[in-house]
Each structure stands twice: as structure tokens, then as C-alpha cells.
Amino acid sequence: PKQNVNVNTIQMKSYACQRRTPLKHHNSHLTEALEVLSENAAYGENEGRSVAFRRAASVLKALPYRVQTMDELKCLPCLGDHSQRVIKEILEDGTSREVESMRQSEQFQAMKALTGIFGVGVRTADRWFREGLRSPSDLIRTGQQLNREQQAGVLYYDELNKPVTKHEADLIGDIVKEAVSAVLPGAEIQLMGGFRRGKELGHDVDFLITHPEEGKEEELMPKIISWLEERDLLLYQKTTRNSYLEKKDAPGRPPNNMDRFERCFSIFKLQGHAETTGSDGVRPSNQSEASYWRAVRVDLVVSPYSQFAFATLGWTGSKLFERDLRRWAGQEKHMSLSSHALYDSVQRCYVRAQSEEEIFEYLGLEFIPPCERNA
Ligand code: TTP
Ligand code: MN
Ligand code: MN
Ligand code: MN
Structure with missing residues (x-):
């Protein structure tokens, strides 16, 4: 029921940054299907097509009601023929055969499993798929050459694919705060990514670090990393130095998603805490308090104060x-x-x-x- 919402008066803007898109919306039955199509296009390295399906899903996320009829979509932007066909199918039959068979397909499932490994992109996953490999255990069994990142990805595969809770993100936040204030007093740290947008679960935890005195933040990451490593809190880390030069980088260059901040892609060793115990409050019998931990993906980024607003955005x-x-x-x-x-x-x-x-x-x-x- 569209309580007090007249579908004809909705002015849906075409850029996502012109719209308000809440976390919880009314059309997950449609958006999840469109996102499967988007994912599948990404696996086929068809970026344009993948983005098109993602845009279609995104428009439906911004709608203040649950779509019931195709008529309600007439004035909405970003809905291509293919998206509309799939939406129509779901509205009529409750499900889309195209999407369901895609979801079930061996290729889709293998690509999902293989790209789900930390350090594995679509190219590598596709090559492995064509060589007959389907899962992380196939990689181990056949002794595939893996880089350091992928080795960690395979080793901690199950844990890294278990969603990180907000509670765990806050625990990691406390550790990062302690590390940062120990090596650079006065530094500021901010939770970023999905958790800043209000998500309850994430695939990783993202932090942005800065210092109000410009220049103090230089070469900060190696100090943070040493502090963490001395306490055995890291399972993996790869630090990249800041390579941003204003004169060379910004204007004229094609918009590039990858930024040039000093950064660290890491895997934290998060020690046992309340949520690792069962619902009855009893810790799994095979693990003592001292030995229980789980692997969590963490991204750390250091920004000069003058760029902090842009980095935050x-x-x-x-x-x-x-x-x-x-x-x-x-x-x-x-x-x-x-x-x-x-x-x-x-x-x-x-x-x-x-x-x-x-x-x-x-x-x-x-x-x-x-x-x-x-x-
Ligand atoms: P992600 O951590 O990949 O995504 P997320 O936090 O929105 O969702 P999830 O819960 O799955 O973790 O990226 C967070 C933001 O960081 C995203 O807006 C893009 C940005 N980002 C960059 O700006 N540069 C980069 O190199 C990367 C990897 C991400
Ligand atoms: Mn099409
Ligand atoms: Mn994130
Ligand atoms: Mn991230």
C-alpha cells in the first residue's frame, strides 16, 4: 500500500548523488535480482552493463514505496529494457527465471566463490574457472601459485566471508585509536565506508586517519603497523606510500577510483570477545579464552588535514x-x-x-x- 504517496508526483533524479537512499528500503525483492545481473556482468568484465543494472537497482532503493505495477515505473530514470523485463517477471511471477538460473549456474557460483577470496579479482577468477577450478579448496588441492595476499585470502577464507558486525568494528576502532594515539598524539580517526553509512554488517572495517597539524601525518602508517605487529594484532598487511602530487594528479586525468593516500590493506587478529561466545554465553569448548580470535579485513587510510574533507567524502x-x-x-x-x-x-x-x-x-x-x- 502506497500510503499517501502519489506515484506521479515522485521526481526521481538521475544521479545517485542527487537522491536520498536509505539503508532499508521497500524493494529488495527487485534490487537483489538486478544486483545478481550486475554481478554476473562484472564477472564477464562488462563494466558498463554491470553499472547499468546497479543503477536500476539503486533507483528502486530510493523509492518511498514497494513497486506493485509496471505503471509505477514509467517516470523513473535508469531502467533499461532488460531491467524492466526482469522487474515485470518478478511482479507477475514472484521470481525471475533468468536471474534464478543465473544464480544457480556453476559459473556464477564459482566466480562468486573465487572472487570472494581476498586478493583475487575477476581476471584471475575467470582464468581459474576456465582451468576447471571452482573453489578455494580446488586451489589448494591443485597447488596453484598464489601471491602473499591470496595466500592469506585462502587461509582465512571462511572468516573473511563472515560479515563483520558493528560491534566488532567498534572493537577494532578501539584498537586502532590506541595504536594511533600511542604513535602520534593528537591524531584523529574516523570510521568510514559502510559502517559510517549506518550498516550493521560489513565485509571489512574502514578507517581514515589525519592530524590537525599538516605534515604530522607523513609516514604515520609504518609506525601504526609496528605498534600493531609488536602486539601480534595483524595477520596480514600491505602498506602503500602516499604518492599524491597535486600538480600531476587531479585535473585532466580521467576520474580514477583508486586514490593515492598512504594506506594499508590488512587482516586483523581480533581477540575473543562477547560475541564469540554462544547464545548461552558459553564459549565453544575447543577454544580457551586466550586462544580465541577471528580474522577481520581492515582498511586504514592516512590523509593530510587539508584533504580530509575530500577523503571523508x-x-x-x-x-x-x-x-x-x-x-x-x-x-x-x-x-x-x-x-x-x-x-x-x-x-x-x-x-x-x-x-x-x-x-x-x-x-x-x-x-x-x-x-x-x-x-
Ligand atoms: P569498501 O570497504 O569496499 O565498501 P563499503 O564499506 O561501502 O561496503 P562493505 O560493507 O562491503 O565494506 O569501500 C569503502 C569506500 O572506500 C568506497 O566508497 C570506495 C572507497 N575506496 C576508495 O576511495 N579507494 C579505494 O582504493 C578503495 C578500495 C575504496
Ligand atoms: Mn539487455
Ligand atoms: Mn568497507
Ligand atoms: Mn574497504
């Missing part, structure tokens, strides 16, 4: 929201937005900003709070 997501922010900036405003800076190609100057609000304003967009960026 860039690391909050969702990925589609970020993509459309950059597209909006380029196509509608002749500006180039990255996680480091905003360059105005008409004025030929960088735009400074202290907050996300200022960036939205400069882009001519209404401010959307993190919890409504779940596009």
Missing part, C-alpha cells in the same frame, strides 16, 4: 554514490572530483573545503548525510 561510499558524484562533477559542473581534491576546470583552480557540506555546496548539490548515501 571519498571513503564513505557507497561505490555507486561516489561514481555518480564524480560523474556529476565532470558532466554537469566541469569539475574534477577525487578523494584528494576538487578542481574547477572553468575557473582553473582547486577548491578548498573543510567539510563535506562545503563540497556538496560547491558542486551545487543538496547535502546528503552518510546514512542516505546507500545508493
Whole structure:
């Protein structure tokens, strides 16, 4: 029932960054199907098609009611023929045969399992699939060559595929805070990614670190990592140095998703805590308090204070929201937005900003709070 919502008065904007997209919405039965199509297109390295299905799903997430008839979709943007066909099928039959058979297919399931390994992308997974491999255990059994990242990915496969809870994210946050304040007093740390958008579960935990005195944050990561390693809190880490140069990087360059901050992709060893005990409060019998731990993926990023607002905006997501922010900036405003800076190609100057609000304003967009960026 569409309580007090007139479908004809809904003005759905076409860029995700112009819309409010809450975490919980009314059309998961449709969006989950469209996201399977998107995932499948990504496995086939068809980026354009993958994004198109993701956009279609995203529009439905922003609708304030549950779609009942095709008529209600008439005025909505981003719904291509294929998406509409699938939606129609689900509205009529409750399910889409195309999507269900895709979900069940050996290729889809193998690609999901293989790309679900930390350090494995679509290219590698596809090559393995064509060699007859289907799962992480197939890789071990056949003795595949794995890099250090993939070795960790296979070793901790089950745990890394178990969603991280907000509670676990907060526990990791406490550890990171302790590490950071020990090696650089006065540094600030902020929870990013899905958890900043209000998610209860995530595939990893993302943190952004800065210091109000510009320059103090330089070479901070190796110190944080040493502090953590000395306490046996890391199972894996790969640190990349800051390689951002304003003169070389921003204007003219095609919008690039990968930023150049000092960063660390890691796997934390999170020691036993309340949630590791069973519902009866009893710890699994095979594990003592001292030995229980689980592996959790953590991303750490260090930003200079002057770029902190851009880094915050860039690391909050969702990925589609970020993509459309950059597209909006380029196509509608002749500006180039990255996680480091905003360059105005008409004025030929960088735009400074202290907050996300200022960036939205400069882009001519209404401010959307993190919890409504779940596009
Ligand atoms: P993710 O951690 O991949 O995604 P998420 O936190 O939204 O969802 P999940 O719960 O599955 O973890 O990325 C978080 C944000 O970081 C995302 O908006 C994109 C951004 N990001 C970059 O800006 N540069 C990068 O190199 C990467 C990997 C992510
Ligand atoms: Mn099609
Ligand atoms: Mn994340
Ligand atoms: Mn991440």
C-alpha cells in the first residue's frame, strides 16, 4: 500500500548523488535480482552493463514505496529494457527465471566463490574457472601459485566471508585509536565506508586517519603497523606510500577510483570477545579464552588535514554514490572530483573545503548525510 504517496508526483533524479537512499528500503525483492545481473556482468568484465543494472537497482532503493505495477515505473530514470523485463517477471511471477538460473549456474557460483577470496579479482577468477577450478579448496588441492595476499585470502577464507558486525568494528576502532594515539598524539580517526553509512554488517572495517597539524601525518602508517605487529594484532598487511602530487594528479586525468593516500590493506587478529561466545554465553569448548580470535579485513587510510574533507567524502561510499558524484562533477559542473581534491576546470583552480557540506555546496548539490548515501 502506497500510503499517501502519489506515484506521479515522485521526481526521481538521475544521479545517485542527487537522491536520498536509505539503508532499508521497500524493494529488495527487485534490487537483489538486478544486483545478481550486475554481478554476473562484472564477472564477464562488462563494466558498463554491470553499472547499468546497479543503477536500476539503486533507483528502486530510493523509492518511498514497494513497486506493485509496471505503471509505477514509467517516470523513473535508469531502467533499461532488460531491467524492466526482469522487474515485470518478478511482479507477475514472484521470481525471475533468468536471474534464478543465473544464480544457480556453476559459473556464477564459482566466480562468486573465487572472487570472494581476498586478493583475487575477476581476471584471475575467470582464468581459474576456465582451468576447471571452482573453489578455494580446488586451489589448494591443485597447488596453484598464489601471491602473499591470496595466500592469506585462502587461509582465512571462511572468516573473511563472515560479515563483520558493528560491534566488532567498534572493537577494532578501539584498537586502532590506541595504536594511533600511542604513535602520534593528537591524531584523529574516523570510521568510514559502510559502517559510517549506518550498516550493521560489513565485509571489512574502514578507517581514515589525519592530524590537525599538516605534515604530522607523513609516514604515520609504518609506525601504526609496528605498534600493531609488536602486539601480534595483524595477520596480514600491505602498506602503500602516499604518492599524491597535486600538480600531476587531479585535473585532466580521467576520474580514477583508486586514490593515492598512504594506506594499508590488512587482516586483523581480533581477540575473543562477547560475541564469540554462544547464545548461552558459553564459549565453544575447543577454544580457551586466550586462544580465541577471528580474522577481520581492515582498511586504514592516512590523509593530510587539508584533504580530509575530500577523503571523508571519498571513503564513505557507497561505490555507486561516489561514481555518480564524480560523474556529476565532470558532466554537469566541469569539475574534477577525487578523494584528494576538487578542481574547477572553468575557473582553473582547486577548491578548498573543510567539510563535506562545503563540497556538496560547491558542486551545487543538496547535502546528503552518510546514512542516505546507500545508493
Ligand atoms: P569498501 O570497504 O569496499 O565498501 P563499503 O564499506 O561501502 O561496503 P562493505 O560493507 O562491503 O565494506 O569501500 C569503502 C569506500 O572506500 C568506497 O566508497 C570506495 C572507497 N575506496 C576508495 O576511495 N579507494 C579505494 O582504493 C578503495 C578500495 C575504496
Ligand atoms: Mn539487455
Ligand atoms: Mn568497507
Ligand atoms: Mn574497504
